[in-house]
Amino acid sequence: MEKKEYKIVVGLEIHVHLAARTKLFCGCELAYGQPPNTRVCPGCLGMPGVLPMMNKTAIEYAILTALALHCKIPPFTKWDRKSYFYPDLPRNYQVSQFEPPVGMEGFIEIPSNDGGTKKVRIRRVHLEEDAGKNVHTLGNFSGVDFNRAGAPLLEIVTEPDMNSPADVRALALELQRIVRYLGVSEGDMQKGHMRFEPNINLHIERGGQVFKTPISEVKNLNSFRSLERSVSYEAARQYEEFLETGKTQQVGNKRTFGWDDVREATVLQREKEEAHDYRYFPDPDLAPVKVSEQWLQQIRRRLCELPLAMQNRFVSQYGLSAYDAGVLTGDRTTAEFFDRAVKLGADPKRVCNLLTQVGLKIANEAAVRIDELKITPENLAQLARMADAGTISATAANTLFEYLARHGGDPDSAAREQNLIQSSDSGEIEALVDTVIAEQPQAVQDVVQGTKKAGKAQGFLTGQVIQKSGGQANPKIVAQILSKKLAALKEGG
Amino acid sequence: MAREIDESQIRQAAQLARLELNEQEIALFSRQLSAIVQSIEKLNELDTKNVEPLIHFLPVYNVFREDQVRPSLTNEQALANAPDHADGYFKVPKILEENSSA
Numbered sequence: 001m002e003k004k005e006y007k008i009v010v011g012l013e014i015h016v017h018l019a020a021r022t023k024l025f026c027g028c029e030l031a032y033g034q035p036p037n038t039r040v041c042p043g044c045l046g047m048p049g050v051l052p053m054m055n056k057t058a059i060e061y062a063i064l065t066a067l068a069l070h071c072k073i074p075p076f077t078k079w080d081r082k083s084y085f086y087p088d089l090p091r092n093y094q095v096s097q098f099e100p101p102v103g104m105e106g107f108i109e110i111p112s113n114d115g116g117t118k119k120v121r122i123r124r125v126h127l128e129e130d131a132g133k134n135v136h137t138l139g140n141f142s143g144v145d146f147n148r149a150g151a152p153l154l155e156i157v158t159e160p161d162m163n164s165p166a167d168v169r170a171l172a173l174e175l176q177r178i179v180r181y182l183g184v185s186e187g188d189m190q191k192g193h194m195r196f197e198p199n200i201n202l203h204i205e206r207g208g209q210v211f212k213t214p215i216s217e218v219k220n221l222n223s224f225r226s227l228e229r230s231v232s233y234e235a236a237r238q239y240e241e242f243l244e245t246g247k248t249q250q251v252g253n254k255r256t257f258g259w260d261d262v263r264e265a266t267v268l269q270r271e272k273e274e275a276h277d278y279r280y281f282p283d284p285d286l287a288p289v290k291v292s293e294q295w296l297q298q299i300r301r302r303l304c305e306l307p308l309a310m311q312n313r314f315v316s317q318y319g320l321s322a323y324d325a326g327v328l329t330g331d332r333t334t335a336e337f338f339d340r341a342v343k344l345g346a347d348p349k350r351v352c353n354l355l356t357q358v359g360l361k362i363a364n365e366a367a368v369r370i371d372e373l374k375i376t377p378e379n380l381a382q383l384a385r386m387a388d389a390g391t392i393s394a395t396a397a398n399t400l401f402e403y404l405a406r407h408g409g410d411p412d413s414a415a416r417e418q419n420l421i422q423s424s425d426s427g428e429i430e431a432l433v434d435t436v437i438a439e440q441p442q443a444v445q446d447v448v449q450g451t452k453k454a455g456k457a458q459g460f461l462t463g464q465v466i467q468k469s470g471g472q473a474n475p476k477i478v479a480q481i482l483s484k485k486l487a488a489l490k491e492g493g
Numbered sequence: 494m495a496r497e498i499d500e501s502q503i504r505q506a507a508q509l510a511r512l513e514l515n516e517q518e519i520a521l522f523s524r525q526l527s528a529i530v531q532s533i534e535k536l537n538e539l540d541t542k543n544v545e546p547l548i549h550f551l552p553v554y555n556v557f558r559e560d561q562v563r564p565s566l567t568n569e570q571a572l573a574n575a576p577d578h579a580d581g582y583f584k585v586p587k588i589l590e591e592n593s594s595a
C-alpha cells in the first residue's frame with residue numbers, strides 16, 4: 001500500500017456559547033450546573049403567546065467575533081425559523097439565521113506545522129439559540145432540561161481548507177484563544193462552551209485522476225482530543241473503504257457519524273435530513289436587524305490584537321522562542337502584562353522567564369489571572385532590570401517576584417528589606433576570596449596544579465565565597481576575582 | 494397550472510412533522526392542501542419583479558433588550574403544565590438516538 005497517496009480535506013462547523021448574562025430571546029440567566037428547569041420562563045419553554053426579545057449583547061458579540069474573523073458584515077440580517085422535531089426544542093423550531101448571516105467570507109489564521117501561518121477561509125458566522133439537554137436517567141423515559149434552551153450560540157462554518165488532523169486541532173485552539181481574547185466566550189470545554197463538527201473526505205490521486213470519497217460529518221465533538229482523533233480515524237476509515245468499494249462522493253451520499261470516546265471510533269448515525277426539509281422561513285415575531293456603519297464602528301473599537309499575531313510578534317520583535325511566545329499568549333491578560341513590561345524597557349527573555357516560571361505558577365495556584373496578583377507590569381520591568389544589572393541574582397529575582405505577587409510594593413525596597421541586593425563591591429569580595437583561598441589549600445592545590453579535579457575545585461571555591469557573603473556576592477564578580485587570584489598563584493608556582 | 498399535492502408528498506411532510514396519519518387522512522389532506530396550494534398559486538399571476546421581499550409586517554428594526562437577568566419560573570411552575578415529569582425534568586418518551594438539534 002503506497003503511503004500518503006491521499007489528501008485529507010476538512011471543513012469545520014463550530015458552535016460557541018456566548019458569555020452573555022442572559023439567553024438570546026428572554027431574560028433567563030445563563031448558568032451552568034443549576035438544578036434542571038430552574039432557568040426557564042414561558043418564552044424559552046415555548047409557551048404560546050410569548051414574544052421573544054432579542055439580547056443586544058449577544059448580537060454585538062456575534063458581530064465582534066465576525067469582525068475578528070475578517071468577515072464581511074451584511075448591513076441587514078434577520079431571524080429564521082428552522083423546523084426541527086426533538087424534545088429538547090420546545091417550539092419545534094430553532095431560531096437561527098439563514099440568509100444573510102451576521103458575517104460571511106472571512107478567514108482565520110492558524111499556526112501551520114512548518115512554523116508559519118495558514119489561512120482558513122470562513123464561510124459564515126451566525127447566531128442561533130441552543131437546545132435543551134436530554135438525560136437518560138429515568139428508566140424507560142428520557143428527561144428534558146431546558147436551562148440551556150435559548151442560550152446564545154454562535155455558529156462558525158469554515159471552508160474545507162484544513163488538510164490534517166493537526167490543522168483541525170490548531171484551528172479549534174486558535175478559535176478558543178480568539179473568543180477568549182475578545183471576551184465573547186469563556187471557551188470552557190468542560191462546560192461545553194465549544195462543540196465541533198468536522199466534515200471530512202479524501203482526495204485520492206490515481207493515475208492522474210482525483211477521486212473524492214463521500215463526505216462524513218462527525219457530530220457533537222466537545223474536546224480537542226476527540227476532534228483530532230475523529231479526523232484521523234475517518235481519514236483512515238475512508239481510505240480503507242475506498243480501497244474496498246471504490247465509492248466516490250455523490251449528491252446525497254454524505255453521511256453523519258457520532259464519536260465513541262471509549263472505542264475511539266466513529267459510529268454511523270441516521271442520514272441527515274436535506275437542507276430544504278428544515279423549511280426555513282422568516283420569524284414573524286422578531287424584528288430584522290440593521291447594522292449601521294456607526295454601530296459597526298463602535299463594535300470595531302472593541303477589537304484587540306489577535307493572539308496569533310501577538311505570538312508571532314513576540315518571536316520576531318522580542319526574539320522569544322515559539323514555545324515561550326505560545327505560553328505567554330495563552331491568555332490575553334498574560335500576553336498584555338508581558339508586552340507592557342517589555343515596553344517599559346525590560347529584557348523580553350528575562351520578563352518571560354519570570355512570568356512563565358514564577359508568575360503563572362502562582363496565578364494558577366491561586367486560580368486568578370496574572371493581573372490580579374499584586375505585582376504590576378511596572379514592578380516587573382524594574383525587577384527584570386535589577387536582575388539584568390546584577391543588582392540581584394536570578395534566584396533572588398524569582399523570590400522577589402513571588403513576594404511582590406503576594407504583597408505588592410516596590411522591588412528595590414523589597415530587595416533591601418530582604419537582604420537580596422547582591423554585592424558587587426570588589427574590595428569586599430576580594431577579602432572573602434582571600435579568606436577562602438587560605439582556608440581551602442587542598443582545593444587551591446587542585447586548581448593550581450591543574451589536576452583532574454581542577455574544574456570541580458574551582459566551582460567549590462566559588463561556592464564557598466558566595467556562602468561566606470551570605471549569598472549576596474554577585475557570582476560573576478566572584479568568579480572573575482577568584483580566577484585572577486588563582487591564575488596569579490599558578491604563575492607564581 | 495394546478496399543482497397537485499399528492500399522497501406521497503403528504504406522507505413525507507407527515508414524517509418530517511412526526512405525525513401519524515391514516516389512509517383516509519392522507520387522502521383528505523392531499524385534496525385539501527391541493528386546493529389551498531391552487532388558490533395560493535393565483536398570487537403567482539402577479540408580477541412581483543419590482544417588489545422587495547417582505548421580511549416583516551412592520552417597518553421596525555433593531556428591537557433589542559439589554560442583557561439583564563429577569564426572574565425565571567420556579568421548577569414547580571415550569572413543570573405545572575407538563576403531562577409528566579420526574580426529578581425536575583420534563584418526562585418524555587425515550588429518545589433513542591442521542592442527537593442534539595442545535
Ligand SMILES: [Zn+2]
Binds near residue numbers: 041
Ligand atoms: Zn427564558
